[in-house]
Amino acid sequence: MPRLFMLLIICLLTVAARAAADENWPNLHGPRHNSQSDSTGLPLVWSETENIVWKSPIHDSGWSSPVVWGDQIWLTTATDDGKQSYAVCVDRQSGKIVHDVKLFETAKPEDTRQYNTFASPTPVIEDGRVYVNFGSYGTACLDTHNGEVVWTRRDLPCRHWRGPASSPILFGNLLLMHFDDYDLQYVVALDKHTGKTVWKKDREIDYGTDNGDLKKAYGTPVVIDVNGRNQLISQTAKATIAYDPQTSEELWRIHYDGHSTAARPMFGQGLVFILAGTDKKLFAVKPDGRGDVTATHVAWDFGKSMPRHPSPLVIGDSIYVVDDGGVVTCLEATTGKLVFAERIGGDYWSSPLFADGRIYFFSHKGKTTVIAPERTLRILATNELDGTFRASPAVSGRSLILRSETHLYRIERPN
Numbered sequence: 001m002p003r004l005f006m007l008l009i010i011c012l013l014t015v016a017a018r019a020a021a022d023e024n025w026p027n028l029h030g031p032r033h034n035s036q037s038d039s040t041g042l043p044l045v046w047s048e049t050e051n052i053v054w055k056s057p058i059h060d061s062g063w064s065s066p067v068v069w070g071d072q073i074w075l076t077t078a079t080d081d082g083k084q085s086y087a088v089c090v091d092r093q094s095g096k097i098v099h100d101v102k103l104f105e106t107a108k109p110e111d112t113r114q115y116n117t118f119a120s121p122t123p124v125i126e127d128g129r130v131y132v133n134f135g136s137y138g139t140a141c142l143d144t145h146n147g148e149v150v151w152t153r154r155d156l157p158c159r160h161w162r163g164p165a166s167s168p169i170l171f172g173n174l175l176l177m178h179f180d181d182y183d184l185q186y187v188v189a190l191d192k193h194t195g196k197t198v199w200k201k202d203r204e205i206d207y208g209t210d211n212g213d214l215k216k217a218y219g220t221p222v223v224i225d226v227n228g229r230n231q232l233i234s235q236t237a238k239a240t241i242a243y244d245p246q247t248s249e250e251l252w253r254i255h256y257d258g259h260s261t262a263a264r265p266m267f268g269q270g271l272v273f274i275l276a277g278t279d280k281k282l283f284a285v286k287p288d289g290r291g292d293v294t295a296t297h298v299a300w301d302f303g304k305s306m307p308r309h310p311s312p313l314v315i316g317d318s319i320y321v322v323d324d325g326g327v328v329t330c331l332e333a334t335t336g337k338l339v340f341a342e343r344i345g346g347d348y349w350s351s352p353l354f355a356d357g358r359i360y361f362f363s364h365k366g367k368t369t370v371i372a373p374e375r376t377l378r379i380l381a382t383n384e385l386d387g388t389f390r391a392s393p394a395v396s397g398r399s400l401i402l403r404s405e406t407h408l409y410r411i412e413r414p415n
């Protein structure tokens with residue numbers, strides 16, 4: 001009897017430990033929208049010949065990041081000319097393709113190949129459903145059990161000019177999406193069950209120019225709770241605006257000079273941290289104001305070695321960012337005081353990851369630098385893979401899921 005009791009305890013502890021880990025990675029930047037994971041036992045070192053569970057080719061082109069639910073990994077891809085758009089499901093255990101669904105045919109897409117792919121927005125997934133977006137070329141909901149299309153929308157217009165990149169998010173029954181493009185700039189909320197429009201909000205920003213290229217943005221919003229009220233933090237060119245996600249009511253906004261914002265806002269220590277695109281500044285904003293709070297609620301800003309593409313990490317009272325050229329900067333979150341700024345080298349588009357007590361920086365050329373989350377730069381490992389990487393990572397259990405421009409990897413150390 002004691003032996004059976006001990007076996008039961010071991011099984012329960014194993015289940016509890018597995019439940020505590022992030023098995024699912026449902027959207028860009030994970031289950032808490034902050035590029036952080038509770039998983040442990042993740043690999044520290046890897047290469048093309050070490051700690052690779054599988055490496056699977058993905059046809060055509062896409063920079064969308066992988067999302068994970070159970071044993072399914074979903075991502076999008078499209079032909080180089082943008083005429084065909086696909087949703088692809090990969091089995092987490094084997095790396096084999098489970099579903100490969102051609103969703104949209106586009107006769108005359110814009111030529112954006114030198115700037116972007118036609119499959120850069122990251123899907124969002126929940127139990128039984130995955131939602132994929134290709135900007136104005138189409139949005140779709142699929143049944144994850146059989147890969148069948150539940151609904152589609154192809155009537156959300158804009159001229160992308162440099163291609164779509166903003167990723168959708170789920171909030172309750174709403175699918176929320178940005179369209180910040182050359183000719184039109186708006187936010188839209190769809191009913192996730194039917195695809196019908198619940199609300200649509202034009203940006204109403206004085207961009208100070210007729211040049212549509214300076215009105216563009218590529219960011220993904222985030223919903224935060226401020227004193228019991230939800231806020232949709234929605235960054236765009238020249239401004240970041242907080243909306244009520246249920247009604248689209250504007251709550252507050254700040255203005256800045258930058259456009260082409262891509263990094264996602266992060267929330268921590270009671271502040272919203274916003275990277276301003278080409279302005280290359282980081283703003284810390286108190287989110288309890290109303291109206292234009294640029295002059296009253298910016299706690300601090302920092303303007304040296306700030307990125308356009310990778311999102312920041314807020315870890316306790318520290319913020320870590322890597323700029324597009326490979327300088328890692330650590331700041332105090334509440335004051336903006338510089339802790340350190342050190343070069344690790346490389347070009348960066350992917351957002352960093354905090355998991356298993358480490359920070360992972362994924363460079364465009366396949367090098368990952370792993371550092372300790374400390375007040376001085378301490379490199380724990382550097383790892384190299386073939387190919388180029390613009391997608392952000394996903395975590396599932398003890399695995400890292402990484403996408404290059406040609407392959408999907410599952411990286412995990414043996415038990």
